[in-house]
Amino acid sequence: MLAALMTELGQDKLEVRDDVETIGFGPGKVRVAIKATGLCQSDLSGMKGIIPNAVPMVLGHEGAGEVLEVGEGVTHVGPGDRVIVNWRPSCGTCAYCHRGESNLCMAGVAAVGIPAFRSRGTDFFRFMGAGTFAEEVVLEAGFAAPFPDDVSYEAAALIGCGVTTGLGAAINSCDVKAGESVAVIGCGGVGISAVMGAKAAGAAHVVAVDPVAGRRRWALDLGATAAVSPDELPDAVRDITAGFGFDHVIEAVGRPATVRSAYEAARRGGTVCLVGVGGAQDMMPVNLLELFASAKRIVPSIYGGDDVTRTYGRVINLIRAGRIDLEALVTHRMPLADVNQAIDLMRSGESLRVMLTNA
Structure with a gap:
C-alpha cells in the first residue's frame, strides 16, 4: 500500500512508497482504511522534532476512515463503521477521565512507540499514535471514534484535530x-x-x-x-x-x-x-x-480543553444546525501521493487546510 515515510528528523520531503505494509494487528486493535486526512502545523513540528515521536515514522494525525477489521475484545466499532482517528484516546479509568478531562489522559502516549508499518525491512512508528499519511493503519481501539453517516469524511478528519482544537x-x-x-x-x-x-x-x-x-x-x-x-x-x-x-x-x-x-x-x-x-x-x-x-x-488549551468525545459531539451538533461549515475550511484537495506538494502549500501560507484523500 501507499504511505508517506519520514526516515529521519529534519527531512524537508517525505518519501512516498507503495510497498508499505501494516503490522501489529491483533486483540484490542482496529484496522482502518484512511479516506481523508488533513495537514496540520503539528505535522511540520513532528518533522522538525519539536513534537517528539519515535523515528522513523509515518506522519499524519488528523484523519478519518472506514473500519476494515477489528481484533478480539473490540466492541465499540465493527467492520464498515466510519471512524475519526482520535489521537488523544481516553482510558476511562484515570483521574483525568473520571474528572471529564479526557483531553489530558495520557493512555495513548505509549502508542507512539509501537511499530505499525513496515517497508523494505524497516519498522515505522505512527506520529502521535495515529500515522494517517497512509492508505491503511492499525490503531489501538481507543484511537477509533465512530461518527454518524451524515458527516462527511473530510469534516470528520478536521474534527479529528484542527477543528476540535x-x-x-x-x-x-x-x-x-x-x-x-x-x-x-x-x-x-x-x-x-x-x-x-x-x-x-x-x-x-x-x-x-x-x-x-x-x-x-x-x-x-x-x-x-x-x-x-x-x-x-x-x-x-x-x-x-x-x-x-x-x-x-x-x-x-x-x-x-x-x-x-x-x-x-x-x-x-x-x-x-x-x-x-x-x-x-x-x-x-x-x-x-x-x-x-x-x-x-x-x-x-490541549485538544479542545474538554472531554474529547464531548467536544466531537458539540461540533457535530453545530454542523447539523448549519452553524458551521467545515468543508469551507478545505482550500486544496489532492491524493496522498502528492503529500509533498501539500506540505509546500502549508508552509507557504497559501492554503488553509489541505486534504489528502484516498480513493
Missing part, C-alpha cells in the same frame, strides 16, 4: 459568552476554527490576526467581524474595544512574540488562551508583577 479553545477553554469580544492570533486551520467557535458562541466582535492577507480574507468569510495584520492589532484594541482590551485572546501560533501580543491585547481580567505548540526553549514572556497586577488568566 480551535473551536474547543473558544467554547470550552475560554467559554466565550454572547456579546463578548475575541481576538484570534494565527489564522491557519486551528485559528480559523477558533474564529468559527467564537462566532458560534455569539461573540459580538471576532478579530482575526494574521500576516497573510489570504488568511485574513478566509477568516472574514468564516465568521470574523474584522481581520488585521499583527502590526494593526494595537489599533484594533483601540478602535474595537476603546482601548479596554479583548475579553479573550486565542494564540494559535506557539511563539513567545505572539504570546506577548496576545497578553497585551487582552483586557485586565481577560483570558489569554494558548493553543499554539512552542518548543522547549520558548519561554513565557510575562513577568510575575504584571501577571499579578493584570489578573489576566493564561489558559493553555
Whole structure:
C-alpha cells in the first residue's frame, strides 16, 4: 500500500512508497482504511522534532476512515463503521477521565512507540499514535471514534484535530459568552476554527490576526467581524474595544512574540488562551508583577480543553444546525501521493487546510 515515510528528523520531503505494509494487528486493535486526512502545523513540528515521536515514522494525525477489521475484545466499532482517528484516546479509568478531562489522559502516549508499518525491512512508528499519511493503519481501539453517516469524511478528519482544537479553545477553554469580544492570533486551520467557535458562541466582535492577507480574507468569510495584520492589532484594541482590551485572546501560533501580543491585547481580567505548540526553549514572556497586577488568566488549551468525545459531539451538533461549515475550511484537495506538494502549500501560507484523500 501507499504511505508517506519520514526516515529521519529534519527531512524537508517525505518519501512516498507503495510497498508499505501494516503490522501489529491483533486483540484490542482496529484496522482502518484512511479516506481523508488533513495537514496540520503539528505535522511540520513532528518533522522538525519539536513534537517528539519515535523515528522513523509515518506522519499524519488528523484523519478519518472506514473500519476494515477489528481484533478480539473490540466492541465499540465493527467492520464498515466510519471512524475519526482520535489521537488523544481516553482510558476511562484515570483521574483525568473520571474528572471529564479526557483531553489530558495520557493512555495513548505509549502508542507512539509501537511499530505499525513496515517497508523494505524497516519498522515505522505512527506520529502521535495515529500515522494517517497512509492508505491503511492499525490503531489501538481507543484511537477509533465512530461518527454518524451524515458527516462527511473530510469534516470528520478536521474534527479529528484542527477543528476540535480551535473551536474547543473558544467554547470550552475560554467559554466565550454572547456579546463578548475575541481576538484570534494565527489564522491557519486551528485559528480559523477558533474564529468559527467564537462566532458560534455569539461573540459580538471576532478579530482575526494574521500576516497573510489570504488568511485574513478566509477568516472574514468564516465568521470574523474584522481581520488585521499583527502590526494593526494595537489599533484594533483601540478602535474595537476603546482601548479596554479583548475579553479573550486565542494564540494559535506557539511563539513567545505572539504570546506577548496576545497578553497585551487582552483586557485586565481577560483570558489569554494558548493553543499554539512552542518548543522547549520558548519561554513565557510575562513577568510575575504584571501577571499579578493584570489578573489576566493564561489558559493553555490541549485538544479542545474538554472531554474529547464531548467536544466531537458539540461540533457535530453545530454542523447539523448549519452553524458551521467545515468543508469551507478545505482550500486544496489532492491524493496522498502528492503529500509533498501539500506540505509546500502549508508552509507557504497559501492554503488553509489541505486534504489528502484516498480513493
